[in-house]
Amino acid sequence: xxxxxxxxxxxxxxxxxxxxxxxxxxxxxxxxxxxxxxxxxxxxxxxxxxxxxxxxxxxxxxxxxxxxxxxxxxxxxxxxxxxxxxxxxxxxxxxxxxxxxxxxxxxxxxxxxxxxxxxxxxxxxxxxxxxxxxxxxxxxxxxxxxxxxxxxxxxxxxxxxxxxxxxxxxxxxxxxxxxxxxxxxxxxxxxxxxxxxxxxxxxxxxxxxxxxxxxxxxxxxxxxxxxxxxxxxxxxxxxxxxxxxxxxxxxxxx
Amino acid sequence: xxxxxxxxxxxxxxxxxxxxxxxxxxxxxxxxxxxxxxxxxxxxxxxxxxxxxxxxxxxxxxxxxxxxxxxxxxxxxxxxxxxxxxxxxxxxxxxxxxxxxxxxxxxxxxxxxxxxxxxxxxxxxxxxxxxxxxxxxxxxxxxxxxxxxxxxxxxxxxxxxxxxxxxxxxxxxxxxxxxxxxxxxxxxxxxxxxxxxxxxxxxxxxxxxxxxxxxxxxxxxxxxxxxxxxxxxxxxxxxxxxxxxxxxxxxxxx
Numbered sequence: 129x130x131x132x133x134x135x136x137x138x139x140x141x142x143x144x145x146x147x148x149x150x151x152x153x154x155x156x157x158x159x160x161x162x163x164x165x166x167x168x169x170x171x172x173x174x175x176x177x178x179x180x181x182x183x184x185x186x187x188x189x190x191x192x193x194x195x196x197x198x199x200x201x202x203x204x205x206x207x208x209x210x211x212x213x214x215x216x217x218x219x220x221x222x223x224x225x226x227x228x229x230x231x232x233x234x235x236x237x238x239x240x241x242x243x244x245x246x247x248x249x250x251x252x253x254x255x256x257x258x259x260x261x262x263x264x265x266x267x268x269x270x271x272x273x274x275x276x277x278x279x280x281x282x283x284x285x286x287x288x289x290x291x292x293x294x295x296x297x298x299x300x301x302x303x304x305x306x307x308x309x310x311x312x313x314x315x316x317x318x319x320x321x322x323x324x325x326x327x328x329x330x331x332x333x334x335x336x337x338x339x340x341x342x343x344x345x346x347x348x349x350x351x352x353x354x355x356x357x358x359x360x361x362x363x364x365x366x367x368x369x370x371x372x373x374x375x376x377x378x379x380x381x382x
Numbered sequence: 383x384x385x386x387x388x389x390x391x392x393x394x395x396x397x398x399x400x401x402x403x404x405x406x407x408x409x410x411x412x413x414x415x416x417x418x419x420x421x422x423x424x425x426x427x428x429x430x431x432x433x434x435x436x437x438x439x440x441x442x443x444x445x446x447x448x449x450x451x452x453x454x455x456x457x458x459x460x461x462x463x464x465x466x467x468x469x470x471x472x473x474x475x476x477x478x479x480x481x482x483x484x485x486x487x488x489x490x491x492x493x494x495x496x497x498x499x500x501x502x503x504x505x506x507x508x509x510x511x512x513x514x515x516x517x518x519x520x521x522x523x524x525x526x527x528x529x530x531x532x533x534x535x536x537x538x539x540x541x542x543x544x545x546x547x548x549x550x551x552x553x554x555x556x557x558x559x560x561x562x563x564x565x566x567x568x569x570x571x572x573x574x575x576x577x578x579x580x581x582x583x584x585x586x587x588x589x590x591x592x593x594x595x596x597x598x599x600x601x602x603x604x605x606x607x608x609x610x611x612x613x614x615x616x617x618x619x620x621x622x623x624x625x626x627x628x629x630x631x632x633x634x635x636x
Contacts, residue, residue, distance in 0.1 A: 133506035134628035135513075159627050252387035256607035257614065259389075260514040267521055349628075353510035356626055357615075360511060364618035372610055373413050374388035374603075 132158075134353070137345040141338035148332060148341045152348055156286040159352035162293070166359040166367065171293055173301025175367075177241065178378020180302065182366045184238045185376055186258045186358065189251050191234045191312075193262045195221040197269055201281075204274040213326060220319050233312035240309030253376035257361035261354045268350060275340060279331050279347035283355060284324035288317055386412075388607070391599040395592035402586060402595045406602055410540040413606035416547070420613040420621065425547055427555025429621075431495070432632020434556065436620045438492045439630055440512045440612065443505050445488045445566075447516045449475040451523055455535075458528040467580060474573050487566035494563030507630035511615035515608045522604060529594060533585050533601035537609060538578035542571055 131138040132155070142148050161167060169175050170183060198217045205211050223229025238248045247253060269277035291313045298305045307314075335341045365371045366378070385392040386409070396402050415421060423429050424437060452471045459465050477483025492502045501507060523531035545567040552559045561568075589595045619625045620632070 132628055134508065134510060134626065135506055165624070252389055254388065255611075256388060257511055257515070257611045260518045260608075260611060261511070263518060263521065264514045267517065353626070354514075357509075357511045357514060360618050360624060360626060361611075361614065363624065364614050364622070368618070368622055370419065370614060370617065372388065372607070372614060374386055 132345075132349060135346065135349060137342055137349070142341035142345070143338065145332040145335075148335060148344060149328065151341075151345050152282060152285070152328070152331075155345060155348050155352065156283070159349060159356070160283060160286040160290070161352065161355040161359055162286065162290040164356060164359040164363075166363040167290070167294075169367070171297030171301075173297070176378075176380055177302075177304050178380040179366045180304075181238075181241050181243055181378055182376055183362055184234075184241055185243060185248055186254045186362060188234055188238060188248050189254050189258050190262050190358065191221070192231050192249075192251075193266060194230075197266050200266060200269045201274075201277045204269070204277055210330075217323060230312055230315070233315060237309045237312055240306070241304065253374075255361045255365055255372060255375050257372075258358050261357045261361075265351070265354045268347075272347065273343070275331065275334050276343055276347040278327050279335075279344040280351045281327045282324065282331070282348045283351050284320045285328060287320045287324070291316055291320075386599075386603060389600065389603060391596055391603070396595035396599070397592065399586040399589075402589060402598060403582065405595075405599050406536060406539070406582070406585075409599060409602050409606065410537070413603060413610070414537060414540040414544070415606065415609040415613055416540065416544040418610060418613040418617075420617040421544070421548075423621070425551030425555075427551065430632075430634055431556075431558050432634040433620045434558075435492075435495050435497055435632055436630055437616055438488075438495055439497060439502055440508045440616060442488055442492060442502050443508050443512050444516050444612065445475070446485050446503075446505075447520060449485075451520050454520060454523045455528075455531045458523070458531055464584075471577060484566055484569065487569060491563045491566055494560070495558065507628075509615045509619055509626060509629050511626075512612050515611045515615075519605070519608050522601075526601065527597070529585065529588050530597055530601040532581050533589075533598040534605040535581045536578065536585070536598075536602045537605050538574045539582060541574045541578070545570055545574075 137151065137155075142151055166183075170180065175183075195218045198214060198221070202211050202214045202218070205214070219229070221230040223232055235245055235248065239245055251259075265280070268280055272280075295310055295313050299307065299310065331344045335344045365375065371377055391405065391409075396405055420437075424434065429437075449472045452468060452475070456465050456468045456472070459468070473483070475484040477486055489499055489502065493499055505513075519534065522534055526534075549564055549567050553561065553564065585598045589598045619629065625631055
């Protein structure tokens with residue numbers, strides 16, 4: 129059990145890079161959004177199509193903000209080598225003339241779910257809470273130290289297992305899901321581990337004091353909150369039925 | 383019925399200052415958080431003490447951020463007259479050596495509810511969604527136009543009626559509430575109308591094109607979202623029982 133509040137680690141100072149890695153992994157084990165009840169419902173086939181639409185619509189705002197977030201991270205580094213390493217994250221999401229990127233793959237998912245792409249791209253129907261959480265991530269990497277900006281990406285350490293569970297669960301439980309519209313996740317299975325290991329190595333080498341190691345942990349906690357709060361908002365709106373004014377209303381909830 | 387999405391007004395251009403005021407009042411009538419089910423429960427005596435504590439604890443983060451937000455607004459104006467007008471908002475909340483301000487009055491409420499003041503001030507137990515929504519407000523007034531920064535304060539137009547309902551409802555329904563710990567609200571009954579009328583007059587005079595009037599409306603919609611999202615998060619955590627990791631757990635929910 130890692131002692132922490134909603135926002136920060138507590139307890140003894142973190143004295144080494146290996147201790148830091150152990151704390152980061154403990155934070156993931158306690159706080160990553162694979163544990164959220166909405167994900168258990170999503171992967172277990174307990175949601176209806178409208179609820180899955182709401183999830184994909186809102187998550188599009190997160191996905192489409194990631195290259196913006198990564199451009200801000202890139203802008204924090206004078207070291208060309210780090211900029212080169214980080215740039216491929218923007219490329220992975222935005223693609224180019226010859227290759228589709230992660231955002232285009234996400235739009236395949238929303239289109240496959242029957243959502244109008246122009247409506248999805250407008251982001252006018254998402255939950256305000258989605259916008260607040262995602263924008264908080266962009267502000268975080270702009271306002272905190274470059275070390276914390278990199279540390280906040282470390283949720284990727286825990287993503288592959290979640291994506292494997294999601295692909296298997298959604299394909300087996302929903303007749304409106306097929307492998308073609310799930311390519312975002314299959315592709316991320318290759319991309320995320322490389323990115324995560326770079327970031328983990330970076331924070332282990334550059335956080336050299338207990339205060340810096342605590343800041344790295346708190347950046348990861350912050351990021352788990354960004355992800356968790358998005359699912360809380362979806363759960364409240366589309367499972368408990370409290371859709372806020374003006375937000376997307378699925379056909380089956382009208 | 384005012385046509386709008388979760389984030390913006392739609393429909394015909396707003397052609398005059400009076401039309402603008404009518405639209406702003408229609409947005410308040412449709413979107414202000416007096417309509418939120420959590421407030422209906424709070425004012426109707428349907429919450430237990432732990433749920434009222436959670437509300438006051440989280441709302442402290444909003445209250446204590448308001449002078450920071452107002453300092454950012456003040457910093458946007460080169461006109462001394464506007465800075466002088468806006469400065470009294472900071473004074474109202476922060477007080478001075480001789481006068482207690484709104485934040486001190488809010489701490490009377492949390493203390494009266496049995497919460498430890500150091501814990502409240504630490505803000506370590508609030509919901510991450512509270513932090514995201516409140517920080518979004520600070521970022522908004524920093525990043526948008528000065529006109530939009532002022533417009534986002536216009537929810538104060540609708541506050542007095544809500545506060546009257548709150549004072550009467552909470553005093554009559556809860557044996558742990560007494561007039562002394564409700565002075566924050568009684569004081570705001572005098573302060574909010576003055577502030578709101580200044581801001582309303584300002585936006586009516588300075589929004590001179592349909593695009594600027596739409597931006598003023600959207601700033602008010604944004605602010606109603608900031609308030610609504612905080613109550614959604616409280617409702618999800620403390621009424622439906624999905625308290626996120628590390629957040630405040632009332633004694634009666636342990």
